[in-house]
Amino acid sequence: xxxxxxxxxxxxxxxxxxxxxxxxxxxxxxxxxxxxxxxxxxxxxxxxxxxxxxxxxxxxxxxxxxxxxxxxxxxxxxxxxxxxxxxxxxxxxxxxxxxxxxxxxxxxxxxxxxxxxxxxxxxxxxxxxxxxxxxxxxxxxxxxxxxxxxxxxxxxxxxxxxxxxxxxxxxxxxxxxxxxxxxxxxxxxxxxxxxxxxxxxxxxxxxxxxxxxxxxxxxxxxxxxxxxxxxxxxxxxxxxxxxxxxxxxxxxxxxxxxxxxxxxxxxxxxxxxxxxxxxxxxxxxxxxxxxxxxxxxxxxxxxxxxxxxxxxxxxxxxxxxxxxxxxxxxxxxxxxxxxxxxxxxxxxxxxxxxxxxxxxxxxxxxxxxxxxxxxxxxxxxxxxxxxxxxxxxxxxxxxxxxxxxxxxxxxxxxxxxxxxxxxxxxxxxxxxxxxxxxxxxxxxxxxxxxxxxxxxxxxxxxxxxxxxxxxxxxxxxxxxxxxxxxxxxxxxxxxxxxxxxxxxxxxxxxxxxxxxxxxxxxxxxxxxxxxxxxxxxxxxxxxxxxxxxxxxxxxxxxxxxxxxxxxxxxxxxxxxxxxxxxxxxxxxxxxxxxxxxxxxxxxxxxxxxxxxxxxxxxxxxxxxxxxxxxxxxxxxxxxxxxxxxxxxxxxxxxxxxxxxxxxxxxxxxxxxxxxxxxxxxxxxxxxxxxxxxxxxxxxxxxxxxxxxxxxxxxxxxxxxxxxxxxxxxxxxxxxxxxxxxxxxxxxxxxxxxxxxxxxxxxxxxxxxxxxxxxxxxxxxxxxxxxxxxxxxxxxxxxxxxxxxxxxxxxxxxxxxxxxxxxxxxxxxxxxxxxxxxxxxxxxxxxxxxxxxxxxxxxxxxxxxxxxxxxxxxxxxxxxxxxxxxxxxxxxxxxxxxxxxxxxxxxxxxxxxxxxxxxxxxxxxxxxxxxxxxxxxxxxxxxxxxxxxxxxxxxxxxxxxxxxxxxxxxxxxxxxxxxxxxxxxx
Numbered sequence: 007x008x009x010x011x012x013x014x015x016x017x018x019x020x021x022x023x024x025x026x027x028x029x030x031x032x033x034x035x036x037x038x039x040x041x042x043x044x045x046x047x048x049x050x051x052x053x054x055x056x057x058x059x060x061x062x063x064x065x066x067x068x069x070x071x072x073x074x075x076x077x078x079x080x081x082x083x084x085x086x087x088x089x090x091x092x093x094x095x096x097x098x099x100x101x102x103x104x105x106x107x108x109x110x111x112x113x114x115x116x117x118x119x120x121x122x123x124x125x126x127x128x129x130x131x132x133x134x135x136x137x138x139x140x141x142x143x144x145x146x147x148x149x150x151x152x153x154x155x156x157x158x159x160x161x162x163x164x165x166x167x168x169x170x171x172x173x174x175x176x177x178x179x180x181x182x183x184x185x186x187x188x189x190x191x192x193x194x195x196x197x198x199x200x201x202x203x204x205x206x207x208x209x210x211x212x213x214x215x216x217x218x219x220x221x222x223x224x225x226x227x228x229x230x231x232x233x234x235x236x237x238x239x240x241x242x243x244x245x246x247x248x249x250x251x252x253x254x255x256x257x258x259x260x261x262x263x264x265x266x267x268x269x270x271x272x273x274x275x276x277x278x279x280x281x282x283x284x285x286x287x288x289x290x291x292x293x294x295x296x297x298x299x300x301x302x303x304x305x306x307x308x309x310x311x312x313x314x315x316x317x318x319x320x321x322x323x324x325x326x327x328x329x330x331x332x333x334x335x336x337x338x339x340x341x342x343x344x345x346x347x348x349x350x351x352x353x354x355x356x357x358x359x360x361x362x363x364x365x366x367x368x369x370x371x372x373x374x375x376x377x378x379x380x381x382x383x384x385x386x387x388x389x390x391x392x393x394x395x396x397x398x399x400x401x402x403x404x405x406x407x408x409x410x411x412x413x414x415x416x417x418x419x420x421x422x423x424x425x426x427x428x429x430x431x432x433x434x435x436x437x438x439x440x441x442x443x444x445x446x447x448x449x450x451x452x453x454x455x456x457x458x459x460x461x462x463x464x465x466x467x468x469x470x471x472x473x474x475x476x477x478x479x480x481x482x483x484x485x486x487x488x489x490x491x492x493x494x495x496x497x498x499x500x501x502x503x504x505x506x507x508x509x510x511x512x513x514x515x516x517x518x519x520x521x522x523x524x525x526x527x528x529x530x531x532x533x534x535x536x537x538x539x540x541x542x543x544x545x546x547x548x549x550x551x552x553x554x555x556x557x558x559x560x561x562x563x564x565x566x567x568x569x570x571x572x573x574x575x576x577x578x579x580x581x582x583x584x585x586x587x588x589x590x591x592x593x594x595x596x597x598x599x600x601x602x603x604x605x606x607x608x609x610x611x612x613x614x615x616x617x618x619x620x621x622x623x624x625x626x627x628x629x630x631x632x633x634x635x636x637x638x639x640x641x642x643x644x645x646x647x648x649x650x651x652x653x654x655x656x657x658x659x660x661x662x663x664x665x666x667x668x669x670x671x672x673x674x675x676x677x678x679x680x681x682x683x684x685x686x687x688x689x690x691x692x693x694x695x696x697x698x699x700x701x702x703x704x705x706x707x708x709x710x711x712x713x714x715x716x717x718x719x720x721x722x723x724x725x726x727x728x729x730x731x732x733x734x735x736x737x738x739x740x741x742x743x744x745x746x747x748x749x750x751x752x753x754x755x756x757x758x759x760x761x762x763x764x765x766x767x768x769x770x771x772x773x774x775x776x777x778x779x780x781x782x783x784x785x786x787x788x789x790x791x792x793x794x795x796x797x798x799x800x801x802x803x804x805x806x807x808x809x810x811x812x813x814x815x816x817x818x819x820x821x822x823x824x825x826x827x828x829x830x831x832x833x834x835x836x837x838x839x840x841x842x843x844x845x846x847x848x849x850x851x852x853x854x855x856x857x858x859x860x861x862x863x864x865x866x867x868x869x870x871x872x873x874x875x876x877x878x879x880x881x882x883x884x885x886x887x888x889x890x891x892x893x894x895x896x897x898x899x900x901x902x903x904x905x906x907x908x909x910x911x912x913x914x915x916x917x918x919x920x921x922x923x924x925x926x927x928x929x930x931x932x933x934x935x936x937x938x939x940x941x942x943x944x945x946x947x948x949x950x951x952x953x954x955x956x957x958x959x960x961x962x963x964x965x966x967x968x969x970x971x972x973x974x975x976x977x978x979x980x981x982x983x984x985x986x987x988x989x990x991x
Contacts, residue, residue, distance in 0.1 A: 007033035007044055008053055011068040019072035020109070026066045046887070058886040061115040076102070076113055077122060080134060091138035091189070093123055095130040118868075118883055121172075124179035133179075135172035138189040145186035145193050147202065148216075150257070153643075156216035157254055159224055160247040160263055161231065163209045167239050171205045177230050177869045178203070198642040199223050218643040221297075222650035228299055229653070233870030248297045252287035260284070269294045278590035290590060293569050299657075303838035306658045310801060311562070313651035315537045317808040320644045321383065322541075326362040327465050329384035329414075331404050333395040334369040336421050347421060347447050349390055355454050356388075361461060369401075376641050378810030381408055385465045386415045388457070391441070392422030396432045409435060411812045415464045417457060419444050473542030474519035475622045477573075479563045480506035480549035484580050488524075497553065499582045504603040506549040506580055509614065513547075516615045518622070520547075540567055545574040545621040547614070548591075549603075551581030555589040568594050574621040578603055578614065651805045652771055656873075659843060666844040672862050672874040674764035674771060675850045676802055677795070679814040679821070680780055759788065761850045762813075763860035766873040773811060774860035774876055779853045795846045796832035797839035803829070863887075 010029040014021060030041050045066065048054050055067040067073055079101050080088065087097040098110040105113065114132060117123040123132040150156045175182070175192050181201070186193035191204035199217030201224075206212045211231070215223045228246070235242050245267050253261030262284040272280055272291050279288050292308070300306040332349045341348045353365045364380040366372050381387065387408045395401045408414045418441040427433050442460075444453045482494040486505045489496045510520045521539040536559075540546070546567045554560045567573045577600040586592050599617055601610050659673045760778030764771040783791065792799075803826060807816050815822045862874040866885040880886060 007035060008048055011048070011054055011066075015069045019067065019069040021066050021068055023064050023066060026068075057116075057119050059119075059884055060881060061883075062112065062119060063886075065112060073116070073120075076105070076116065077120065080117060080122060081136060088134060088137060091134045091136075093132040093134050095132070115883075118176070119885075121176040121868075124176045124182075126184045128184070133184075133187060135175045135187070135189060136169065138187065140189050142188055142191060143186050145183070147200070150216050154217050155220070155254060155257075156214065157220050157224060157249055158212065158214040158261075159228065159249075161211040161213075162245050162247070163211075164243040166205075166209045166211070167242060170234065170239055170242075171203075171211060173238070174203070174227075174230055174234055177234065178227065179868075194223070194227075196223055197645055199646065201227065203227060217646075218640075219646040219650070222646040222653070225299060225650060225653060229657075229871065230869050232299075237870050248294065250282040250284070250287055250289055251293055251297065252289060253282060253285060256285075258285070262287075264289075264294055266298055269298060279593055288593065290565065290569055290594065292565055292590075300654060303658075303840075306654065307837040309654050310651070310804070313647065313654065314804050314808075315566075316647050317644070317651060317805075318537065319541060320640060320647060321808055323640050324379065324644055325383035326364045326380070327385050328356055328361055328363040328461065329381050329387045329408075330356075330363055330365050330390075331387065331401065332369060332390035332421070333392060333398050333401050335394040335398075336390060336392050344447055347444050347450055351450075352388070352390075352419070352444075352454065352457070356458070356461065359458050359461070361465065373641075376645070377404075379644065381412060381414070382810055382812075384414070386417060386461060388417045388419060390419050390421045390444075391427060391436070392420070393424035393426045394422060396427035396430055402432055405432065406435070412817065417460045417464070418442065419453075419457060421445060473539065474521045475544040476513060476518055476618055477521045477539050477543035477546045477567070478506060478510055478549065479546055479560060479567070480522075480580070481551060481554040481557050481560050483553040483557075484549060484551050500551070500553050502551075502581045502604050503606040504580055506578070509547065509549065509578060509603075509611075512611050513615060513618060516619075518615065518618055536563055537566065540571060540573070543567075543573060545576065545618060547576050547578050547618065548595075549578045549580045550586050550591060550595070551579070552583035552585045553581060555586045555591050561591065564591050564594070575599075576601065576614065576617050576621070580604065648805075648809055649768070649770065651808075653768075655802065655805060656766060662840040662843050663847075665840060668844060668847050669851060670864060671847055671851050671854075672763040672766070672859055673847075674766060674802070674874075675847060676762055676764065676806075676813070677759050677781070677792070677799060677815070678762050678778055679818070680758055680760040680778060759792075761853055763850075763862060763874070764811075765860075765862060765876040765879060767875060767879045768867075768871075768873070770809070771806075771811070772876075773813070774862060779850070781849075781853060791849070792829065793832045795842050796829040797834055797836065798843040798846055800826075800829040800833050801839065 007030050010033065011021075011026070014029075026045070027041060030036075030044060035041050035044055042058075045054070045056050049056050052070060053068075055070055055073060056065075057063065080093065087093075087100040093101070093114075095114070098114055099107065102110055102113055114123070117132070118125065122136075123134050125132050171190070175187070178192065178194060181194040181196045183193040183195050191202065194201040194203065197217075199215060199220055199222075201213065201215040201220075204212045204214075213224060213227050215227075217223075235244070245265055247263035247265050248269075249261035249263055250258075262282040264280060268280070269291065273295065278291055280291065280294065281288055295305055296308055296312055298305070300309045330349065330353055336346070336349070338346050338348050341350060350365070350367075353363050356363045364384055366377075381404070389395075389405060389408075395405075405416075409416060416436075416439065418436060418439050420441050420443050423445060428437075442453050442456050444450065481500075482488045483497050483500040484502065484505070485494070485507050486501050487507050488494045489501060507522070507524065510522050513520050521543060523536060523539070540563065548554075548564055548567075550564075564575075568575055575595070575598045577595050577598050579600060579602045582604060601614055601617070603610055656673065662668075663673055759781045761781060762778045763774055765774055781788065781791075803816065806813065807826075815825050859874070860876075862876055863880060864872060864887040865875045865880060866872050866887055868883045872887065875884075
């Protein structure tokens with residue numbers, strides 16, 4: 007196959023795909039998957055060039071030098087058609103006048119594939135960054151105002167290769183502002199954020215970003231540079247610098263920059279701090295690690311904790327009581343219209359009653375991501391139903407999503423003038439519901455009262471006010487009560503005169519409500535229990551000791567309170583030692599109030615009460631004066647944070663994929679309840695004749711009582727575990743809490759769980775349209791397997807629970823909650839989850855017997871990343887890579903393959919087919935007899951050399967000719983072996 011392409015170079019440099027397929031058929035390659043693999047293999051060797059995207063896949067370049075000549079026409083100094091880097095599409099015939107006209111547009115796309123040009127979205131022009139003017143254009147870089155802030159990253163190269171920066175400009179073109187692109191810089195815009203990438207010196211690149219959450223764009227740009235260097239500039243050495251976080255917080259325009267190499271060295275030497283060289287801030291190493299892109303399991307663990315915590319903060323801000331949807335055609339021009347009710351009027355009255363309401367002025371222009379999150383987070387949906395609403399496809403989609411997928415309570419308010427909607431499929435969906443008729447505007451006051459009454463019954467007021475104002479952070483090793491209860495092992499010198507739990511009792515006697523994890527850990531989710539208490543606290547009492555600073559969990563609490571939340575902290579010194587003063591917590595505590603409880607004393611207790619009351623009062627006044635962030639800014643912040651968390655998680659599992667050398671398969675695989683089985687169960691239950699109270703009408707009273715008792719017993723198996731002891735890390739639930747087992751209802755003998763895969767689309771992951779793959783196994787096997795996978799799954803769900811994905815394990819409150827809690831309790835203490843991840847992926851591949859991979863394909867993006875995408879997102883400037891999980895050709899395609907194979911067989915010369923050498927029967931019998939005698943007389947020597955002679959004998963046995971696929975596999979293995987040998991050398 008390779009030789010046929012080389013022979014064609016004498017007449018052609020580019021061949022249509024059909025001609026290449028014919029050459030492959032002549033070489034014995036008929037299967038579509040084998041053809042794709044062969045072409046990709048020769049592409050990697052450099053024999054030919056083929057790009058499997060929607061623009062370039064119909065041709066194959068068999069002469070690689072030809073591509074160099076094509077590109078030279080664009081960047082040649084003799085070309086005058088391209089002015090100041092602007093390649094206008096009308097000039098393609100001038101630039102490539104020596105090439106066939108039917109190739110001109112294809113060649114333009116080829117330049118984009120090689121990062122030489124990129125198209126402007128609003129003009130028939132491709133920009134050539136390396137030919138753009140050197141002069142920096144005028145553009146607006148605004149002053150930063152809260153809640154926005156600005157940050158940056160500086161790259162310093164030992165040597166900056168020519169073309170690296172310009173190729174990065176091309177890979178970031180989807181965010182480029184076409185009015186501000188020049189040879190040494192680009193202005194980028196993304197989701198209410200502004201970024202500037204600029205080559206400031208011959209060996210320096212600067213990235214500046216401003217917005218509500220600039221970290222995501224900074225990380226996005228970093229990954230582009232990282233991938234480009236790894237792909238095309240291997241061996242280029244560089245360091246990057248990050249800004250002092252304290253300088254950023256005070257709004258400094260010229261913050262001190264810490265080198266990443268210096269931070270890594272400090273981590274290696276276990277130095278707790280570095281000092282800012284401009285304003286002499288003392289900065290925690292952990293805080294600097296949180297800014298840098300993660301490069302290890304420990305780094306990723308920290309980044310995931312921060313991401314989930316920030317998502318939870320914004321989630322609380324964005325969640326509402328009511329989601330309101332209506333058709334834009336039902337909105338009157340006047341707010342005070344007397345004939346029809348304006349939706350904004352309903353919204354205002356709902357808000358006046360004390361409810362938060364999500365309301366979009368323009369229903370025809372809504373962001374899908376914001377819409378999905380708003381629907382998921384709201385407690386109740388108010389639908390303004392009308393004939394116009396039913397006719398609108400988008401309105402119907404929202405209603406069906408809320409009712410069928412989210413299963414949210416709905417308040418149906420009828421507006422407009424007609425009733426035709428009742429006779430449609432939508433009317434059938436809502437036929438069991440009561441509605442409030444608001445078609446007559448004169449009856450508005452009566453009807454809005456009915457709406458508010460329905461809201462009172464269907465919503466639950468948020469209970470954020472129940473969080474105590476004082477958070478007590480302590481180490482269980484310092485608690486005498488914890489030691490006596492057996493919740494922690496007693497350590498010599500750890501227990502002092504005052505038990506931290508006594509401080510809580512004393513403060514609450516003085517009417518100071520306190521948060522202490524002995525009674526609250528386990529009510530929330532992964533990473534969120536302790537963080538939830540800290541977020542709502544007004545101040546912190548840190549019961550510091552030598553044991554406290556040795557606990558990673560205690561350090562996390564203290565760092566979060568002091569560095570991130572900047573809460574007022576009172577240091578209550580307990581235990582018996584003083585080594586804590588030279589630790590990170592000791593350094594961070596400079597300037598905090600300190601009260602020594604190592605010698606006991608009633609006066610110290612009273613002083614603690616005075617300080618706590620004073621701090622809580624001051625913080626409350628400050629909170630009341632604060633101004634809420636703009637809703638749109640919060641929405642943009644949430645979207646960027648959610649995307650950043652996904653980006654970092656995918657980076658980690660991609661690292662594990664390479665580390666474990668896993669087969670090609672989608673990397674984001676999760677476990678969900680099996681939909682098919684649930685549907686069958688629901689049909690069975692419906693056929694039993696349940697009445698409106700949910701009970702079987704044919705069931706006897708005695709049977710009902712027995713069933714209820716059995717359900718209670720099953721529930722007690724799940725919810726009756728002992729009070730959990732303090733986790734040793736943020737990810738570990740204690741072993742003293744006992745082993746939790748899932749109820750029989752959750753793990754029946756039938757396959758209740760299935761594998762599902764996520765499309766890795768960069769703007770947000772989503773579930774594939776294909777159904778899940780059932781996970782077989784008994785209850786005990788499934789429980790053991792899920793325990794093994796828990797470290798990976800718990801982290802993945804910690805991110806997904808904040809997004810719009812509708813997984814049954816996330817939406818079903820009872821069973822889903824049990825399942826998630828089961829996973830969280832088996833996370834374990836290890837910060838790496840590579841082995842659990844690898845085992846889950848291998849199990850998913852084994853279960854996917856059809857090789858469907860959820861309908862995803864492995865794609866190479868223009869920014870250099872490789873991701874698995876669904877059919878909907880496989881468009882634009884990306885290349886589809888072949889993989890082993892591709893389904894075989896079927897239908898018309900398979901028929902064509904069979905026809906091509908038949909044609910080749912008809913043209914085949916039988917004399918050219920190699921055949922095994924045949925031996926006469928008598929000669930074969932003589933050889934066998936002689937071999938038997940030899941074995942009998944010389945058995946012992948034969949044992950010593952049997953392996954060597956056996957190999958020779960096997961080599962001499964006539965073998966069947968290798969198939970095309972086997973020859974191809976041998977070639978691949980040979981190349982891989984050579985590659986490994988070169989690596990070892």
